[in-house]
Amino acid sequence: MIMRSIVLFFAFPLFFPFYAFVPVAALAFSRDTNLAEVKRAFDVALISGNINLIFEPQILLEVTFPQPSTNTKPITLRRAGAQLLVNETTRPPIFNIIKSRSKGPFFIAIVDPDAPTPQKPIWAQIRHFLGGDFFLETPRIPTLLSNNTEALSPFLQPVPPAGSDPHRFVFLIFDQPRDFRGEKLATTNDSLIHFIISSYASAMKLGQPIGGTFMLVGS
Numbered sequence: 001m002i003m004r005s006i007v008l009f010f011a012f013p014l015f016f017p018f019y020a021f022v023p024v025a026a027l028a029f030s031r032d033t034n035l036a037e038v039k040r041a042f043d044v045a046l047i048s049g050n051i052n053l054i055f056e057p058q059i060l061l062e063v064t065f066p067q068p069s070t071n072t073k074p075i076t077l078r079r080a081g082a083q084l085l086v087n088e089t090t091r092p093p094i095f096n097i098i099k100s101r102s103k104g105p106f107f108i109a110i111v112d113p114d115a116p117t118p119q120k121p122i123w124a125q126i127r128h129f130l131g132g133d134f135f136l137e138t139p140r141i142p143t144l145l146s147n148n149t150e151a152l153s154p155f156l157q158p159v160p161p162a163g164s165d166p167h168r169f170v171f172l173i174f175d176q177p178r179d180f181r182g183e184k185l186a187t188t189n190d191s192l193i194h195f196i197i198s199s200y201a202s203a204m205k206l207g208q209p210i211g212g213t214f215m216l217v218g219s
Protein backbone atom coordinates (compact mmCIF):
# COMPACT_ATOMS: atom_id res chain seq x y z
CA MET A 1 0.00 0.00 0.00
CA ILE A 2 2.87 2.37 0.77
CA MET A 3 4.36 1.43 -2.59
CA ARG A 4 1.07 2.18 -4.29
CA SER A 5 0.82 5.53 -2.51
CA ILE A 6 4.30 6.42 -3.67
CA VAL A 7 3.37 5.48 -7.25
CA LEU A 8 0.25 7.67 -6.93
CA PHE A 9 2.39 10.46 -5.56
CA PHE A 10 4.54 10.54 -8.65
CA ALA A 11 2.00 9.53 -11.26
CA PHE A 12 -0.92 11.78 -10.34
CA PRO A 13 0.58 15.19 -11.11
CA LEU A 14 1.15 14.01 -14.68
CA PHE A 15 -2.58 13.59 -15.23
CA PHE A 16 -4.30 15.84 -12.71
CA PRO A 17 -3.78 19.34 -11.46
CA PHE A 18 -2.01 19.41 -8.11
CA TYR A 19 -5.08 20.40 -6.08
CA ALA A 20 -6.92 17.28 -7.32
CA PHE A 21 -4.21 14.91 -6.23
CA VAL A 22 -3.57 16.14 -2.70
CA PRO A 23 -6.71 14.78 -0.96
CA VAL A 24 -6.34 11.37 -2.65
CA ALA A 25 -2.77 10.97 -1.50
CA ALA A 26 -3.60 12.30 1.98
CA LEU A 27 -6.42 9.78 2.28
CA ALA A 28 -4.21 6.91 1.15
CA PHE A 29 -1.52 7.87 3.63
CA SER A 30 -3.87 8.43 6.57
CA ARG A 31 -5.54 5.04 6.07
CA ASP A 32 -2.22 3.23 5.95
CA THR A 33 -1.11 5.04 9.06
CA ASN A 34 -4.29 4.08 10.85
CA LEU A 35 -4.04 0.38 10.02
CA ALA A 36 -0.41 0.43 11.12
CA GLU A 37 -1.39 2.30 14.27
CA VAL A 38 -4.10 -0.21 15.12
CA LYS A 39 -1.69 -3.07 14.58
CA ARG A 40 0.95 -1.34 16.70
CA ALA A 41 -1.58 -0.75 19.50
CA PHE A 42 -2.50 -4.47 19.42
CA ASP A 43 1.19 -5.42 19.48
CA VAL A 44 2.03 -3.10 22.36
CA ALA A 45 -0.96 -4.43 24.35
CA LEU A 46 0.16 -8.03 23.58
CA ILE A 47 -3.33 -8.90 22.34
CA SER A 48 -2.42 -11.30 19.50
CA GLY A 49 -0.46 -13.53 21.83
CA ASN A 50 -3.08 -13.36 24.58
CA ILE A 51 -5.96 -14.39 22.32
CA ASN A 52 -3.85 -16.60 20.07
CA LEU A 53 -4.88 -15.05 16.76
CA ILE A 54 -2.80 -13.40 14.07
CA PHE A 55 -3.74 -9.73 13.76
CA GLU A 56 -2.94 -8.26 10.34
CA PRO A 57 -5.76 -5.71 9.85
CA GLN A 58 -6.90 -4.97 6.29
CA ILE A 59 -9.87 -2.80 7.22
CA LEU A 60 -10.51 -0.28 9.97
CA LEU A 61 -13.28 -1.15 12.39
CA GLU A 62 -14.88 1.81 14.13
CA VAL A 63 -16.95 1.15 17.25
CA THR A 64 -19.63 3.56 18.51
CA PHE A 65 -21.64 3.27 21.71
CA PRO A 66 -25.11 4.82 21.69
CA GLN A 67 -25.85 6.49 25.03
CA PRO A 68 -28.90 5.77 27.22
CA SER A 69 -29.95 9.39 27.22
CA THR A 70 -31.02 10.74 23.85
CA ASN A 71 -29.47 14.09 24.81
CA THR A 72 -26.00 12.54 24.94
CA LYS A 73 -24.09 12.06 21.71
CA PRO A 74 -22.98 8.49 20.91
CA ILE A 75 -19.37 7.82 21.91
CA THR A 76 -17.01 6.61 19.20
CA LEU A 77 -13.80 4.83 20.06
CA ARG A 78 -11.40 6.99 18.08
CA ARG A 79 -8.20 5.08 18.76
CA ALA A 80 -7.38 1.46 19.53
CA GLY A 81 -6.62 1.26 23.24
CA ALA A 82 -8.57 4.36 24.29
CA GLN A 83 -10.26 4.16 27.69
CA LEU A 84 -14.01 4.49 28.21
CA LEU A 85 -16.03 4.64 31.39
CA VAL A 86 -18.30 1.79 32.49
CA ASN A 87 -21.34 4.04 32.12
CA GLU A 88 -20.40 4.90 28.52
CA THR A 89 -20.52 1.30 27.28
CA THR A 90 -23.89 0.12 28.56
CA ARG A 91 -25.59 -0.20 25.14
CA PRO A 92 -24.75 -2.62 22.29
CA PRO A 93 -22.29 -0.86 19.99
CA ILE A 94 -22.77 -0.09 16.32
CA PHE A 95 -20.00 -0.66 13.82
CA ASN A 96 -18.56 1.22 10.85
CA ILE A 97 -15.79 0.01 8.62
CA ILE A 98 -13.39 1.83 6.36
CA LYS A 99 -11.79 0.42 3.23
CA SER A 100 -13.59 -2.85 2.71
CA ARG A 101 -13.00 -5.19 -0.23
CA SER A 102 -16.35 -6.92 0.22
CA LYS A 103 -19.93 -6.07 1.15
CA GLY A 104 -20.06 -8.81 3.75
CA PRO A 105 -21.32 -10.81 5.41
CA PHE A 106 -18.98 -10.18 8.32
CA PHE A 107 -18.82 -11.77 11.73
CA ILE A 108 -17.98 -9.71 14.84
CA ALA A 109 -16.79 -10.87 18.24
CA ILE A 110 -16.03 -9.00 21.46
CA VAL A 111 -13.98 -10.70 24.18
CA ASP A 112 -12.39 -9.72 27.48
CA PRO A 113 -9.03 -11.46 28.04
CA ASP A 114 -8.51 -9.72 31.42
CA ALA A 115 -11.16 -11.20 33.71
CA PRO A 116 -11.36 -10.91 36.62
CA THR A 117 -8.09 -8.94 36.59
CA PRO A 118 -5.39 -8.42 33.95
CA GLN A 119 -2.83 -9.81 36.45
CA LYS A 120 -4.78 -13.07 37.06
CA PRO A 121 -7.12 -13.65 34.12
CA ILE A 122 -8.39 -17.00 35.38
CA TRP A 123 -11.85 -16.54 33.83
CA ALA A 124 -10.55 -15.41 30.45
CA GLN A 125 -11.86 -14.97 27.99
CA ILE A 126 -15.31 -13.61 28.72
CA ARG A 127 -17.58 -13.61 25.70
CA HIS A 128 -19.16 -10.16 25.35
CA PHE A 129 -20.68 -10.44 21.91
CA LEU A 130 -20.92 -12.78 18.93
CA GLY A 131 -22.90 -11.70 15.91
CA GLY A 132 -23.00 -12.61 12.25
CA ASP A 133 -24.57 -11.37 9.03
CA PHE A 134 -23.21 -7.85 9.21
CA PHE A 135 -23.42 -6.18 5.81
CA LEU A 136 -22.27 -2.82 4.46
CA GLU A 137 -25.18 -0.43 4.58
CA THR A 138 -24.16 2.76 2.83
CA PRO A 139 -21.59 3.42 0.10
CA ARG A 140 -19.93 6.10 2.22
CA ILE A 141 -16.79 6.38 4.30
CA PRO A 142 -17.03 5.28 7.04
CA THR A 143 -19.62 2.67 6.13
CA LEU A 144 -22.21 1.58 8.63
CA LEU A 145 -22.66 -2.15 9.10
CA SER A 146 -26.20 -3.38 9.49
CA ASN A 147 -27.47 -6.77 10.68
CA ASN A 148 -30.88 -8.34 10.66
CA THR A 149 -30.20 -11.56 12.51
CA GLU A 150 -30.18 -11.98 16.26
CA ALA A 151 -26.79 -11.89 17.95
CA LEU A 152 -25.51 -15.40 18.73
CA SER A 153 -24.31 -14.09 22.04
CA PRO A 154 -25.97 -10.80 22.97
CA PHE A 155 -23.89 -7.82 24.04
CA LEU A 156 -22.75 -8.16 27.62
CA GLN A 157 -21.93 -4.83 29.23
CA PRO A 158 -18.29 -4.49 30.36
CA VAL A 159 -18.20 -4.26 34.16
CA PRO A 160 -14.71 -4.93 35.50
CA PRO A 161 -14.85 -5.75 39.24
CA ALA A 162 -14.14 -2.95 41.70
CA GLY A 163 -10.43 -2.66 42.38
CA SER A 164 -9.41 -4.25 39.10
CA ASP A 165 -7.20 -2.41 36.65
CA PRO A 166 -9.02 -1.53 33.43
CA HIS A 167 -9.71 -4.52 31.20
CA ARG A 168 -9.01 -4.77 27.47
CA PHE A 169 -12.15 -5.39 25.44
CA VAL A 170 -11.17 -6.69 22.04
CA PHE A 171 -13.38 -6.24 18.95
CA LEU A 172 -12.62 -8.53 16.02
CA ILE A 173 -14.20 -8.60 12.57
CA PHE A 174 -13.96 -11.66 10.31
CA ASP A 175 -15.11 -12.55 6.83
CA GLN A 176 -18.07 -14.82 7.45
CA PRO A 177 -18.05 -18.08 5.47
CA ARG A 178 -21.08 -18.83 3.29
CA ASP A 179 -22.26 -21.86 5.21
CA PHE A 180 -21.74 -20.29 8.63
CA ARG A 181 -23.92 -21.75 11.41
CA GLY A 182 -22.55 -20.14 14.54
CA GLU A 183 -25.29 -21.25 16.91
CA LYS A 184 -23.84 -24.78 17.08
CA LEU A 185 -20.94 -23.67 19.21
CA ALA A 186 -22.09 -20.78 21.35
CA THR A 187 -25.70 -20.84 22.40
CA THR A 188 -27.10 -18.38 24.88
CA ASN A 189 -26.90 -21.20 27.45
CA ASP A 190 -23.16 -21.74 27.16
CA SER A 191 -21.00 -20.32 29.89
CA LEU A 192 -19.72 -16.84 29.13
CA ILE A 193 -16.43 -17.49 30.90
CA HIS A 194 -13.52 -19.51 29.51
CA PHE A 195 -14.58 -18.67 25.98
CA ILE A 196 -11.67 -19.12 23.57
CA ILE A 197 -12.10 -16.97 20.49
CA SER A 198 -9.28 -18.72 18.59
CA SER A 199 -10.92 -22.16 19.06
CA TYR A 200 -14.29 -20.73 18.08
CA ALA A 201 -12.85 -19.02 14.98
CA SER A 202 -11.08 -22.19 13.97
CA ALA A 203 -14.13 -24.45 14.51
CA MET A 204 -16.36 -22.01 12.63
CA LYS A 205 -13.81 -21.59 9.79
CA LEU A 206 -13.67 -17.84 10.30
CA GLY A 207 -9.94 -17.71 9.63
CA GLN A 208 -7.98 -14.82 11.10
CA PRO A 209 -9.60 -11.44 11.81
CA ILE A 210 -9.50 -8.93 8.93
CA GLY A 211 -9.74 -6.00 11.34
CA GLY A 212 -10.45 -4.97 14.88
CA THR A 213 -9.88 -2.55 17.66
CA PHE A 214 -9.91 -2.54 21.45
CA MET A 215 -10.88 -0.32 24.34
CA LEU A 216 -9.96 -0.19 27.99
CA VAL A 217 -12.81 -0.01 30.47
CA GLY A 218 -12.27 0.60 34.15
CA SER A 219 -14.50 1.60 36.98
Ligand SMILES: *[C@@H]1O[C@H](CO)[C@@H](O)[C@H](O)[C@H]1NC(C)=O
Nearest residue numbers: 067068069072085086087088
Ligand atom coordinates in the same frame (compact mmCIF):
# COMPACT_ATOMS: atom_id res chain seq x y z
C1 LIG B 1 -20.44 8.65 33.64
O1 LIG B 1 -20.03 8.91 34.96
C2 LIG B 1 -19.24 10.09 35.11
C3 LIG B 1 -18.81 10.20 36.55
O2 LIG B 1 -18.23 9.03 36.99
C4 LIG B 1 -20.04 11.30 34.66
O3 LIG B 1 -19.22 12.45 34.72
C5 LIG B 1 -20.52 11.11 33.23
O4 LIG B 1 -21.36 12.15 32.85
C6 LIG B 1 -21.28 9.79 33.10
N1 LIG B 1 -21.57 9.58 31.68
C7 LIG B 1 -22.71 9.07 31.27
C8 LIG B 1 -22.86 8.86 29.78
O5 LIG B 1 -23.63 8.78 32.01
Ligand SMILES: *[C@@H]1O[C@H](CO)[C@@H](O)[C@H](O)[C@H]1NC(C)=O
Nearest residue numbers: 092093094147148149150151
Ligand atom coordinates in the same frame (compact mmCIF):
# COMPACT_ATOMS: atom_id res chain seq x y z
C1 LIG C 1 -27.18 -6.70 15.57
O1 LIG C 1 -26.01 -6.27 16.21
C2 LIG C 1 -26.21 -5.60 17.44
C3 LIG C 1 -24.88 -5.10 17.92
O2 LIG C 1 -24.35 -4.16 17.05
C4 LIG C 1 -26.90 -6.52 18.41
O3 LIG C 1 -27.15 -5.86 19.62
C5 LIG C 1 -28.19 -7.04 17.82
O4 LIG C 1 -28.76 -8.01 18.67
C6 LIG C 1 -27.94 -7.69 16.45
N1 LIG C 1 -29.18 -8.20 15.86
C7 LIG C 1 -30.25 -7.47 15.53
C8 LIG C 1 -31.39 -8.18 14.92
O5 LIG C 1 -30.27 -6.28 15.69
Ligand SMILES: *[C@@H]1O[C@H](CO)[C@@H](O)[C@H](O)[C@H]1NC(C)=O
Nearest residue numbers: 152183184186187188189190
Ligand atom coordinates in the same frame (compact mmCIF):
# COMPACT_ATOMS: atom_id res chain seq x y z
C1 LIG D 1 -31.37 -23.17 26.99
O1 LIG D 1 -31.85 -23.81 28.16
C2 LIG D 1 -33.27 -23.82 28.26
C3 LIG D 1 -33.67 -24.39 29.63
O2 LIG D 1 -32.76 -25.33 30.08
C4 LIG D 1 -33.85 -24.62 27.10
O3 LIG D 1 -35.26 -24.64 27.17
C5 LIG D 1 -33.41 -23.96 25.78
O4 LIG D 1 -33.84 -24.72 24.67
C6 LIG D 1 -31.88 -23.82 25.70
N1 LIG D 1 -31.51 -23.04 24.56
C7 LIG D 1 -30.59 -23.43 23.67
C8 LIG D 1 -30.33 -22.48 22.54
O5 LIG D 1 -29.95 -24.46 23.78
